[in-house]
Amino acid sequence: MEIIRSIVRMKRIAQRARSDGAVLGLVPTMGALHEGHFSLVRSAQDRGSSVVVSIFVNPRQFGPNEDLEKYPRSFESDCAALESLGVDYVFAPTPEEMYPEEFRTSVQVEGLSNKLEGRSRPDHFRGVTTVVLKLFEIVQPSFACFGRKDAQQLRIVEQMVADLNLSITIVSCPIVRSPDGLALSSRNAYLLAQERQAATVLYRALDRARRKIEAGERNVVPLIREVRETLAEKDLVTVDYAEIVAERIFEPVEQLKENCLLLVAALVGSTRLIDNARIEQRGDSFEVTV
Ligand code: AMP
Numbered sequence: 464m465e466i467i468r469s470i471v472r473m474k475r476i477a478q479r480a481r482s483d484g485a486v487l488g489l490v491p492t493m494g495a496l497h498e499g500h501f502s503l504v505r506s507a508q509d510r511g512s513s514v515v516v517s518i519f520v521n522p523r524q525f526g527p528n529e530d531l532e533k534y535p536r537s538f539e540s541d542c543a544a545l546e547s548l549g550v551d552y553v554f555a556p557t558p559e560e561m562y563p564e565e566f567r568t569s570v571q572v573e574g575l576s577n578k579l580e581g582r583s584r585p586d587h588f589r590g591v592t593t594v595v596l597k598l599f600e601i602v603q604p605s606f607a608c609f610g611r612k613d614a615q616q617l618r619i620v621e622q623m624v625a626d627l628n629l630s631i632t633i634v635s636c637p638i639v640r641s642p643d644g645l646a647l648s649s650r651n652a653y654l655l656a657q658e659r660q661a662a663t664v665l666y667r668a669l670d671r672a673r674r675k676i677e678a679g680e681r682n683v684v685p686l687i688r689e690v691r692e693t694l695a696e697k698d699l700v701t702v703d704y705a706e707i708v709a710e711r712i713f714e715p716v717e718q719l720k721e722n723c724l725l726l727v728a729a730l731v732g733s734t735r736l737i738d739n740a741r742i743e744q745r746g747d748s749f750e751v752t753v
Contacts, residue, residue, distance in 0.1 A: 464546045466553045470561075470601055473515075473554050477602045480513055480551075488512035488634075489604035491595060493520045494555075495535035495649035496544055499639040503608040504548050506636050515602050516545055517554040519561065523569075524590030535652045554602065561597065569593045572619045572626070575713055579726055580615050580737065583703055591616055592623050599631055606632035610639075612646050614724050614739045618713065637752070638739075640666065644753075646738050658732040661697040665727055666753065668693035668705075669740040672725055673751035676742060681719045683707045694729060703728040703735070707742070719749055 467473045477487060488507035492500050500516075507514045518541060525531035542553055569589050575581075576588035599607065609617045621633050639647050644666030645659075654662055668690040675689055690705045708715055710722040723742040728735065740753040 464542070464550055464553060466542060466555060468556060468560065470556060473552075473556075473601050476552065477515070477604075481603065486510070486512040487602060487604040488514050489598060489602050489607040490514060490516045491598050491607065491609075492516060492518055493534065493649065494518040494541050495537050495652065496541045497639075497647045497649065499610055499612060499647040501544070501548060502639050503610060503636050504545070504550060506634060507606070507608050508549065510606065510634070512605065513551040514549075515552045515554055515604065516550050517598050517602075519554075519556055519594065519598075521561075521590055521594045522558050523562070523593060524587050526584055526586065529584070530650075530653075533653075535649050554598075561594065570596050570623065572622050575615070575619050575622055578713055579704055579706065579708070580728065583728065583735075588616070588619050592619060595620055596623065596627075596629075599629060604631060606634050608634045608636055610636050611739070611741065612638045612648070613737070614726060614741075615713065618710070644670070646736075648736060650734055650736065653734040654731060658699055658734065661699040662731045662734075662736060664694055664697045664700055665729060665731075665736060665738045668727065669725060669738060669753045673740060673753050676719065676749050676751050683715070683717050683719070686725070690725070690727065694727070697731075699732055701730040703730065710741075719744075725751075 490503045490507055520534050522531055570592040571589045572592055581588050617635055624631055624633055643663045645663050671689050671693050672686050675686055687705055694700050694702050705727045706715055707723050707725050710724050722744055725740045728737045740751055743750045
């Protein structure tokens with residue numbers, strides 16, 4: 464496994480690999496890797512590709528009062544884990560390499576980027592799409608893997624790829640959870656023991672909504688009430704949003720009539736966590752994946 468710090472070198476290596484006939488798969492991450500990230504790597508490997516994992520804590524997707532400074536960093540153990548998985552390349556540029564002083568450009572997917580996560584975190588998605596487009600251009604992979612854990616990010620990246628006619632397939636991968644249901648996240652490392660325990664309520668809230676939908680509920684108001692009541696069972700949890708939106712446009716719906724997402728964001732103590740469930744129409748019924 465080769466660790467690459469410079470953009471020029473990453474471009475050169477990727478170009479050489481492509482001309483030698485390799486199919487490149489990219490897995491963009493911010494490091495502090497866990498099973499969620501590893502599942503993306505395996506999914507890329509299953510497609511028979513040479514895998515590039517990028518590790519870059521992207522300053523441009525953090526707001527001024529967010530956790531950029533304290534975001535968990537574990538580069539050595541991340542690389543050891545990726546090496547044992549058989550990853551081919553780790554691309555780990557510095558912020559200065561990615562954003563030299565004269566850097567001026569950003570990419571914004573209009574409409575999708577200012578709601579839900581974007582409402583709570585202005586400029587977050589602009590930072591994400593800008594770095595993802597740079598990574599796509601540097602590596603020029605055939606495909607890139609993203610987790611459904613960050614459902615809005617995934618949708619926005621898909622839209623960017625369509626709008627800009629990028630020749631990259633976006634592969635979406637299921638949410639990986641711990642046995643008690645909590646979605647794996649690098650930010651779970653911030654949780655104190657009591658908060659870690661309380662955080663499982665996000666999963667339980669989604670799961671209760673799932674059961675209600677499977678029992679025939681189609682109205683959004685009682686579903687969201689159930690989610691909020693469940694989240695309210697834990698004093699340490701403060702809801703930011705709980706909404707059901709149409710999957711493609713991320714606009715709220717009143718009734719389940721199409722593929723939707725149930726999205727939640729909450730503070731657990733002072734740690735902000737997000738989670739979601741997919742609500743897929745199957746004929747007259749809906750299948751919910753939490
Ligand atoms: P991050 O390092 O948090 O920016 O995440 C990098 C990629 O891993 C993104 O595509 C995430 O959606 C994905 N990811 C993070 N956590 C999970 C998880 N629990 N299950 C599946 N994918 C995940």
